[in-house]
Amino acid sequence: MINEKESSGKNNFIHQQIEKELQEGKNQGRVHTRFPPEPNGYLHIGHAKSICLNFGTAEKYGGLCNLRFDDTNPEKEDVEYVDSIMEDVHWLGFDWGDRLYYASDYFGKLYEFAVKLIQEGKAYVDDQDAETISSQKGTPTRPGIESPYRSRSIAENLDLFERMKNGEFEEGSRVLRARIDMASPNMHMRDPILYRILKTPHHRTGDQWVIYPMYDFAHGQCDFWEGITHSICTLEFEVHRPLYDWFIDQLTEDNYRPRQIEFARLNLSYTVMSKRKLLELVKNNYVKGWDDPRMPTISGLRRRGYTPESIRNFAERIGVTKVDGMIDVTLLEHSVREHLNKTSHRVMGVLDPLKVVITNFPEGVTEELEAINNPEELEAGTRLVPFSRELYIEREDFMENPPSKFFRLAPGREVRLRYAYFITCNEVVKDASGEITELRCTYDPASKGGNSPDGRKVKATLHWVSAPHAVESEVRLYDRLFTVEDLFVEKERDFKEFLNPDSLVVLPKCYLEPSVKGAPALTHYQFERLGYFNVDPDSTPEKPVFNRTVQLKDTWAKEKNR
RNA sequence: UGUCCUGUGGUGUAAUUGGCAACACGUCUGACUCUGGAUCAGAAGAGUCCAGGUUCGAGCCCUGGCAGGACAACCA
Numbered sequence: 001m002i003n004e005k006e007s008s009g010k011n012n013f014i015h016q017q018i019e020k021e022l023q024e025g026k027n028q029g030r031v032h033t034r035f036p037p038e039p040n041g042y043l044h045i046g047h048a049k050s051i052c053l054n055f056g057t058a059e060k061y062g063g064l065c066n067l068r069f070d071d072t073n074p075e076k077e078d079v080e081y082v083d084s085i086m087e088d089v090h091w092l093g094f095d096w097g098d099r100l101y102y103a104s105d106y107f108g109k110l111y112e113f114a115v116k117l118i119q120e121g122k123a124y125v126d127d128q129d130a131e132t133i134s135s136q137k138g139t140p141t142r143p144g145i146e147s148p149y150r151s152r153s154i155a156e157n158l159d160l161f162e163r164m165k166n167g168e169f170e171e172g173s174r175v176l177r178a179r180i181d182m183a184s185p186n187m188h189m190r191d192p193i194l195y196r197i198l199k200t201p202h203h204r205t206g207d208q209w210v211i212y213p214m215y216d217f218a219h220g221q222c223d224f225w226e227g228i229t230h231s232i233c234t235l236e237f238e239v240h241r242p243l244y245d246w247f248i249d250q251l252t253e254d255n256y257r258p259r260q261i262e263f264a265r266l267n268l269s270y271t272v273m274s275k276r277k278l279l280e281l282v283k284n285n286y287v288k289g290w291d292d293p294r295m296p297t298i299s300g301l302r303r304r305g306y307t308p309e310s311i312r313n314f315a316e317r318i319g320v321t322k323v324d325g326m327i328d329v330t331l332l333e334h335s336v337r338e339h340l341n342k343t344s345h346r347v348m349g350v351l352d353p354l355k356v357v358i359t360n361f362p363e364g365v366t367e368e369l370e371a372i373n374n375p376e377e378l379e380a381g382t383r384l385v386p387f388s389r390e391l392y393i394e395r396e397d398f399m400e401n402p403p404s405k406f407f408r409l410a411p412g413r414e415v416r417l418r419y420a421y422f423i424t425c426n427e428v429v430k431d432a433s434g435e436i437t438e439l440r441c442t443y444d445p446a447s448k449g450g451n452s453p454d455g456r457k458v459k460a461t462l463h464w465v466s467a468p469h470a471v472e473s474e475v476r477l478y479d480r481l482f483t484v485e486d487l488f489v490e491k492e493r494d495f496k497e498f499l500n501p502d503s504l505v506v507l508p509k510c511y512l513e514p515s516v517k518g519a520p521a522l523t524h525y526q527f528e529r530l531g532y533f534n535v536d537p538d539s540t541p542e543k544p545v546f547n548r549t550v551q552l553k554d555t556w557a558k559e560k561n562r
Numbered sequence: 563u564g565u566c567c568u569g570u571g572g573u574g575u576a577a578u579u580g581g582c583a584a585c586a587c588g589u590c591u592g593a594c595u596c597u598g599g600a601u602c603a604g605a606a607g608a609g610u611c612c613a614g615g616u617u618c619g620a621g622c623c624c625u626g627g628c629a630g631g632a633c634a635a636c637c638a
Contacts, residue, residue: 010576038638073637130636139634141564175636185565187634196636215638239566239633317586319575324631328573331587341600407598416596450596461596529597556598
């Protein structure tokens with residue numbers, strides 16, 4: 001959680017600008033933002049940054065934030081995406097109230113506006129095909145040339161545009177263009193296309209329209225009609241701003257103007273953030289779906305075990321600037337650990353079981369030992385954990401020939417079983433191949449509860465599970481999806497070449513303490529000494545499935561690798 | 563050979579608008595601990611892309627460079 005001290009006095013450049021405007025009395029003190037996704041994919045952590053910025057900014061200045069679907073391209077969009085986007089925004093903890101809009105709500109007004117531009121001689125119908133128009137556009141360093149249709153009469157343009165709307169022409173045969181400046185140093189001002197013919201049914205308007213406005217012709221006007229004051233978008237739209245302003249200037253003579261402000265999109269190490277690439281991973285089954293826990297999507301992170309709080313704190317921590325950079329995933333991981341450490345219940349679970357027999361503990365007896373649910377929040381209470389003669393411990397918690405820095409169980413060494421007893425290893429049982437199959441230990445009955453009877457110390461406390469009481473579970477371990485930190489520097493090669501083959505490891509047979517039985521999907525736990533895990537929706541009453549959200553920090557692992 | 567944007571510890575951000583470069587993550591010590599977690603205490607790490615200039619004083623202002631990015635979809 002980010003406290004006041006950390007967040008105060010750290011205004012990003014957008015908030016600084018807003019505060020300046022507020023002092024000047026601009027927009028009558030109104031702050032109104034919008035989050036405008038195109039419903040052509042699932043939201044990802046980069047969108048979360050934008051959501052937190054837009055909704056957070058409105059919240060901070062007592063303003064409003066709309067949710068608006070930028071649905072001007074029926075070929076890529078779908079209601080499935082609309083639904084998931086609304087779910088994800090809500091899950092993150094934001095609400096748009098009754099301000100749910102669609103660019104398609106404005107198709108009628110946009111059409112009228114286009115007609116007005118034609119009447120003013122500021123737009124024309126171009127009969128050329130895409131290739132020809134593109135070739136006349138010039139390059140960033142060379143001016144374009146004017147279309148032969150540029151100076152058609154207003155009456156002819158009006159007639160043609162109406163017939164475009166009425167479906168009289170084929171897709172691609174005509175477009176409506178703004179008449180601005182083919183020699184502009186800004187490519188977007190070289191008679192940009194306003195409308196194109198598309199005969200694909202739209203997910204909301206069906207076949208009512210066969211002409212669709214382009215992004216540039218829709219976005220700013222929607223902002224204007226909704227009373228948006230700050231239209232926050234990502235850096236790549238910077239060069240669109242003159243066009244954005246040009247349309248608004250044609251629309252109104254008011255003082256009120258929505259202002260486009262650009263910030264740097266989020267780049268996370270070891271992952272991809274483009275919807276195109278994410279879609280490719282899903283479509284070609286490199287992952288199991290948009291909500292695969294390895295995906296950087298909101299739904300993937302949710303299933304992985306991230307909490308809304310952790311994502312919002314992350315967004316706050318990374319800040320907002322115009323500098324293109326790369327955020328280390330470990331910062332995201334830190335954010336979940338921080339939140340889950342405070343909130344999740346502790347539980348014991350053994351992922352790679354090694355059987356331990358307590359030779360001096362009676363057979364057929366079960367003891368119930370009290371364990372603390374969350375040492376960070378004692379009000380969470382305690383639970384009883386069964387203990388018996390046969391247990392499982394983590395295989396890596398035992399070494400037959402331990403190096404000096406290894407504090408855990410070894411032959412002749414005494415350690416504590418958490419909340420249970422001190423045990424000493426007396427015998428190592430192996431199979432024919434030499435693999436350790438069982439440890440035979442004795443316990444000190446006087447150390448019940450894990451308290452040293454005579455003040456003697458042990459260097460390690462191990463987690464364990466009683467064998468006859470263990471809940472057999474599947475546990476899925478995740479690692480980064482890609483093997484390289486920055487996919488962008490490898491843009492010459494197909495990004496799929498860098499997929500991490502070990503991004504998912506399934507452990508089919510893990511043993512967990514019985515208290516996890518029946519926990520609903522998405523319940524968070526800390527498996528003591530291992531990490532944070534949560535219940536996967538694939539769980540059945542017979543066989544729970546857990547996802548590892550993130551490991552605990554592990555200084556031994558670091559030591560081991562030296 | 564254009565227009566626009568951006569350069570601050572390893573990473574991400576800050577610097578009261580000209581006043582000893584601060585914070586978080588990470589790293590390294592140490593303390594504490596029934597999680598090698600958490601917590602606590604401390605340390606190292608940049609002189610702000612470069613070169614000039616203005617100024618008592620520049621990360622901030624001016625000039626000139628350099629580097630990186632965006633823009634040539636009937637995508638958003």
